[in-house]
Amino acid sequence: MELILWRHAEAEPGAPDGDDNARALTSKGKRHAARVGAWLERTxxxxxxxxxSPAKRCVQTVKALGRRYEVVEALGTxxxxxxxxxxxxxxxxxxxALVVGHQPLLGEVASSVLSGRKQDWRIRKAGVFWIEHKGSDGIPYIRLVVGPDLIGKLR
Structure with missing residues (x-):
């Protein structure tokens, strides 16, 4: 199985009503989501x-991919x-599975599946952490870790 973790792109610091789930992407976040989404669509x-996640910033991020997606409450903040x-x-x-979500949760997911224990690993905003689990040895490995600044350089 392949597990692809995509952290939402940069979001506004706070929603006007204080609802963390209502935070929207910034202009920079929209650009990064579009860049990473286009690369993921090809890859x-x-x-x-x-x-x-049902959070607005995650839904906006995944929409940049241009594929059908499912909002899953279990991926929330x-x-x-x-x-x-x-x-x-x-x-x-x-x-x-591609999971679009939040820090520190995605870093904890990556550390849990790779090392067997939850640790405070960091994934950049709009970054992708791709984990693969194949073969009979049962050991997962890191296929790719990349941020939005390097996506344009990947072919």
Missing amino acids: LPDDCRILT DSSAEAIIQAAGWPGNRQP
């Missing part, structure tokens, strides 16, 4: 399941790494 497997791993179906699902 993701056709059968990839796309799951996103008040979730846990364990709930996100379960929602993605790691490691047993046959289909790859």
Whole structure:
């Protein structure tokens, strides 16, 4: 299985009503989401399941991909790494999963599946952390870690 973690792009510092889930992307965030989304559209497997947090900034980020997606409550800001791993179906699902979510949760997901324990790993805004689990040894590996500034240089 492939687990692709995509942190939402840069968002406004606070929603006018104080609702963290209502925070929208900044202009820079929209540009980064578009750049990374276009690259992911070319790179993701056709059968990839796309799951996103219900937070506005995550939905805006995933819309830049241009594919169908599912809003999953278990990916929200008040979730846990364990709930996100379960929602993605790691490691047993046959289909790859792209998860659009938040820090520190995505960093905790990456550290949990790669090292077996939750740690404070950081993923940049609009960054992608791609993990693959293949073979009979049962050991996952890092396929790619990239931020929006390097996406244009990848072919």
